[in-house]
Amino acid sequence: MADPRSYRPARGDIPTDPGVYRFRDATGRVIYVGKAKNLRNRLSSYFAPLHSLAPKTRTMVTTAAGVEWVVVSSELESLQLEYTWIKQFQPRFNIAYRDDKSYPYLAVTMGEKVPRALVTRGTKKKGTRYFGPYSQAWAIRETLDAVLRVFPVRSCAPGVYRRAERSGRPCLLGYIGKCTAPCVGEISQEDHRALVEDLCQFMAGRAEPFIKELEEKMMAAAAVQDFETAAARRDDVEALRKAFERNAVVLSDAVDADFFALADDELEAAVQVFHVRGGRIRGQRGWVTEKVEETDSAHLLEALLQQVYGEGAADSITGAELKAQAAREERGSHHRPRTVELDYREDLIPRTVLVSHPVQEAEQLEQWLSELRGSKVTISTPQRGDKAHLMATVQENARQALALHKSRRAGDITTRSASLQQLQEALDLPDALMRIECYDISHVQGTNVVASMVVFEDGLPRKAEYRKFSITGEAARDDTAAMYDVIHRRFSRHLAQQEEQQQECAPTTGALDPDSLDTDPAARKRFAYPPNLVVVDGGPPQVAAASRALEDLGVVDVAVVGLAKRLEEVWVPDDEFPVILPRASEALYLMQRVRDEAHRFAITFHRAKRGKSMIASVLDELPGVGPAKQKALLKHFGSAKKLKSARLEEIQEVPGFGPALAAKVMAAIHQDDDTAQSAVNMATGEIMD
Numbered sequence: 001m002a003d004p005r006s007y008r009p010a011r012g013d014i015p016t017d018p019g020v021y022r023f024r025d026a027t028g029r030v031i032y033v034g035k036a037k038n039l040r041n042r043l044s045s046y047f048a049p050l051h052s053l054a055p056k057t058r059t060m061v062t063t064a065a066g067v068e069w070v071v072v073s074s075e076l077e078s079l080q081l082e083y084t085w086i087k088q089f090q091p092r093f094n095i096a097y098r099d100d101k102s103y104p105y106l107a108v109t110m111g112e113k114v115p116r117a118l119v120t121r122g123t124k125k126k127g128t129r130y131f132g133p134y135s136q137a138w139a140i141r142e143t144l145d146a147v148l149r150v151f152p153v154r155s156c157a158p159g160v161y162r163r164a165e166r167s168g169r170p171c172l173l174g175y176i177g178k179c180t181a182p183c184v185g186e187i188s189q190e191d192h193r194a195l196v197e198d199l200c201q202f203m204a205g206r207a208e209p210f211i212k213e214l215e216e217k218m219m220a221a222a223a224v225q226d227f228e229t230a231a232a233r234r235d236d237v238e239a240l241r242k243a244f245e246r247n248a249v250v251l252s253d254a255v256d257a258d259f260f261a262l263a264d265d266e267l268e269a270a271v272q273v274f275h276v277r278g279g280r281i282r283g284q285r286g287w288v289t290e291k292v293e294e295t296d297s298a299h300l301l302e303a304l305l306q307q308v309y310g311e312g313a314a315d316s317i318t319g320a321e322l323k324a325q326a327a328r329e330e331r332g333s334h335h336r337p338r339t340v341e342l343d344y345r346e347d348l349i350p351r352t353v354l355v356s357h358p359v360q361e362a363e364q365l366e367q368w369l370s371e372l373r374g375s376k377v378t379i380s381t382p383q384r385g386d387k388a389h390l391m392a393t394v395q396e397n398a399r400q401a402l403a404l405h406k407s408r409r410a411g412d413i414t415t416r417s418a419s420l421q422q423l424q425e426a427l428d429l430p431d432a433l434m435r436i437e438c439y440d441i442s443h444v445q446g447t448n449v450v451a452s453m454v455v456f457e458d459g460l461p462r463k464a465e466y467r468k469f470s471i472t473g474e475a476a477r478d479d480t481a482a483m484y485d486v487i488h489r490r491f492s493r494h495l496a497q498q499e500e501q502q503q504e505c506a507p508t509t510g511a512l513d514p515d516s517l518d519t520d521p522a523a524r525k526r527f528a529y530p531p532n533l534v535v536v537d538g539g540p541p542q543v544a545a546a547s548r549a550l551e552d553l554g555v556v557d558v559a560v561v562g563l564a565k566r567l568e569e570v571w572v573p574d575d576e577f578p579v580i581l582p583r584a585s586e587a588l589y590l591m592q593r594v595r596d597e598a599h600r601f602a603i604t605f606h607r608a609k610r611g612k613s614m615i616a617s618v619l620d621e622l623p624g625v626g627p628a629k630q631k632a633l634l635k636h637f638g639s640a641k642k643l644k645s646a647r648l649e650e651i652q653e654v655p656g657f658g659p660a661l662a663a664k665v666m667a668a669i670h671q672d673d674d675t676a677q678s679a680v681n682m683a684t685g686e687i688m689d
Contacts, residue, residue: 002026004061008047014040014069020081021069022089023060030089032060035078039069054567056583060093079364083306094303104140106131108200114161114182114189115196116154117144131203131282146239148178150210151199153192155179211237255279257387260304261356261394262297263402265592269300270402273308274394277350286401290584297357305365305379309349309372349373354382356395406593416459419586423533426579426587427572429559433532434458437490438594439546440537441471441482442602451486452602455531456594468605480545483536487549494530495553530558537595539564540571547573563595625665629656633665 019039023032036042046053046061053061072078086094107120111127119140148155156164156171156179164170164183174181182192202210218233259274268290275283287304349369359365362379369377382388420433436456441449451469455462469489471482534550536542543562550558561579562571568588569578581588636654637643643651651662 002062002065004047004050004064007064007066009043009067011040011044014043015071016040017071018073018075018078019069019071020078020085021067022085022091023064023093024066024068025063026065030085030091031064032091032093033082033085033089035075035082037075039071043067043069056093058580059582063093075361076364076367079306079361079368083310086306087310106140106144106203108196108203110196110200114154114192116156116161117148117196117199118155119144129200131200147199147202148173149239150214150236151195151202152178152180153196153199154182156183211241255352256350257352257354258350259354259387259391259394260301261391261398262301262304263395263398264297264300265402268402268405269297270398270405271301271304272394272397272401274390275350276390284397286397288401288405298360301355301357302359302361302365305353305355305359305369309369349377351375351377353377353379354387354391355379356381356391356398415586416590419590420459422581422585422587423590426581427533427559427561427570429532431532435531436533436535436594437531438535438537438598439483439486440595440598440602441479441486442599442605449482450602450605451482452598452605453486453490454594454598454601456590456597459590461597466601468601479538480541483538483542484545484549487534487546488553491530491550491553491555491558495555530555532559534558534560535591535594535598536560536562537565537598538562539569543571543573563591568592625661629654632656 016038018035018037020033020035021039021043022030022034025031034042046057046067050058050062070081072081104119104121106117108117108129108131109115109125109127110129111125144155152173154161156173160171161183164174164181168184170179170181170184170186173179174184174186180187180192180195182189187195198210214233214237218230218237221227221230221233255276256278257276259276260271261273262269262271264270268288270286270288272284272286274281275285289300349372353369358381359379366377366379369379382391424431424433434457438454438456440452442452449471451471453467453469455465467490469486471485474481534546536546539562543560546562547560550556550560560573563569564571564578568581568583568591570581570591571578581591632654633643633651637646637650648662648666651657651665652659654662657665
């Protein structure tokens with residue numbers, strides 16, 4: 001581990017101009033790239049005392065062995081250079097988005113001599129136009145099959161095309177009219193390219209001119225009683241409409257925009273984008289990234305926009321190539337030359353980029369994107385109307401994608417095994433972590449204090465073995481006392497049942513009496529099964545309380561740690577400094593998942609108990625409603641929320657509640673609700689009459 005002081009530059013040597021900097025490790029490899037409006041202020045922040053740095057930053061500066069920088073003339077130049085260096089060096093500590101799954105695209109190989117249309121996934125190739133992404137492969141295949149009826153372009157593989165050229169006979173698609181067969185000269189290469197461009201225009205959202213043209217041909221054929229041709233054109237129109245209407249209409253026809261939404265937690269982030277062209281959702285795509293540096297939502301989105309549009313522009317066919325292509329067509333074809341450069345740039349980068357969180361460097365990003373597109377691009381966050389409504393949908397997709405990614409990651413046995421092994425090594429534990437228990441305390445200003453215990457075995461939750469605790473009396477005075485009480489109760493039960501098991505296993509003579517056996521001994525002993533590791537939600541005070549409870553009981557074979565929320569530090573008993581797990585490690589991810597599950601379970605129990613106690617406190621003052629009838633009410637309705645929303649007639653259905661008592665209960669529950677109170681008064685009046 002390097003000491004940052006060994007390579008720290010003198011403060012006076014660092015310029016105050018905007019620029020881009022990069023940290024290198026001992027081998028000379030670039031491990032981090034960043035930009036700054038003021039290089040001196042930004043770089044000085046990395047050389048603060050190590051204990052004051054965030055864990056991620058601390059790891060980066062102790063891994064590095066040197067830093068260098070380049071001064072630029074503007075913030076826009078720093079943005080461009082930062083992107084260039086990130087793409088060139090791929091630093092390990094920079095944000096790197098990866099697709100959360102492989103999406104299918106409709107690709108048109110404009111860079112080939114005879115372009116073809118195909119469904120593809122994976123890395124994009126230079127000189128190829130892509131339409132999508134599509135969420136389902138069958139959707140794009142059905143779309144391609146429909147449009148080939150009207151735009152019968154080549155869709156065969158290179159081997160099939162060459163074999164047809166040699167034999168002089170087209171493939172099956174050529175015979176059935178799904179291809180114009182340029183392989184055997186049925187159409188010239190120039191005319192075929194013009195047909196391919198028409199296909200690209202249609203897929204880019206400009207469908208109406210083609211549909212209108214086909215409808216005119218249909219009407220003309222019908223006028224001269226050429227009904228066979230008219231029927232064929234009718235089917236063509238239907239095929240185009242079906243392909244075009246597959247994409248949902250969400251905004252007006254004039255809207256071309258990309259909607260980016262982000263959902264994140266302490267370790268990872270997921271981003272979803274909806275590509276809207278002509279008011280229709282033409283594609284959807286998602287990415288996930290690990291937070292290997294201290295960052296916020298604005299920085300995450302900024303890095304994503306750089307990656308998405310920067311790589312797209314680099315992988316696309318260049319403007320010079322497109323102009324040369326147009327010139328060749330103008331010289332060699334009788335068709336009007338197409339101008340496809342602007343169309344492609346508009347598809348790649350729309351006029352409007354909408355983001356769920358404001359981007360800090362929005363002005364510089366707008367300038368950069370405008371240069372890539374060739375016209376003005378704006379970045380904004382929708383606040384109201386249809387765009388805000390669609391953004392909420394994209395945001396929900398991002399949240400679902402993050403949850404799905406985490407569940408898939410947790411379900412992978414290789415990943416689980418790695419996380420358990422990493423955690424065991426980091427905590428220097430002698431035994432494999434077969435069972436982990438986590439405890440959390442929940443209350444509101446010391447009232448309704450509860451605790452939760454969740455169990456993970458082999459890295460997976462065992463919800464049947466979760467337990468919840470109500471804490472009362474002296475133990476409810478603060479979190480440490482509550483934690484001591486919970487740990488002491490849990491392991492006291494463990495010791496008691498361990499003693500029972502030893503007595504049951506003592507040598508005996510004679511037959512066993514079946515009636516003396518536990519009908520379900522496994523269920524009775526699960527709670528007593530001891531964990532290898534106890535995790536508490538909190539820092540040193542909570543860890544000390546849990547450790548003291550185990551010591552008082554004489555339990556010495558269970559390790560105790562605490563996970564503090566603020567910096568995700570792992571605290572062990574009697575240690576002055578915490579254990580810092582790598583930010584992107586599977587071990588930290590497992591610890592967070594265990595802690596979050598314990599917190600969720602505790603909050604759920606606390607809310608349920610608080611609701612019941614609030615209803616009970618109201619009903620305690622009513623004559624004739626004692627604990628038994630309160631229990632009957634809650635048993636009948638299942639929850640305090642359902643009881644509060646119940647009608648007077650429904651309360652009367654509970655055994656022991658007549659019209660008068662039900663009206664009193666209704667009035668007590670809705671004492672602050674004027675509408676419900678008036679209804680109760682009317683019902684009470686009717687009863688009195």
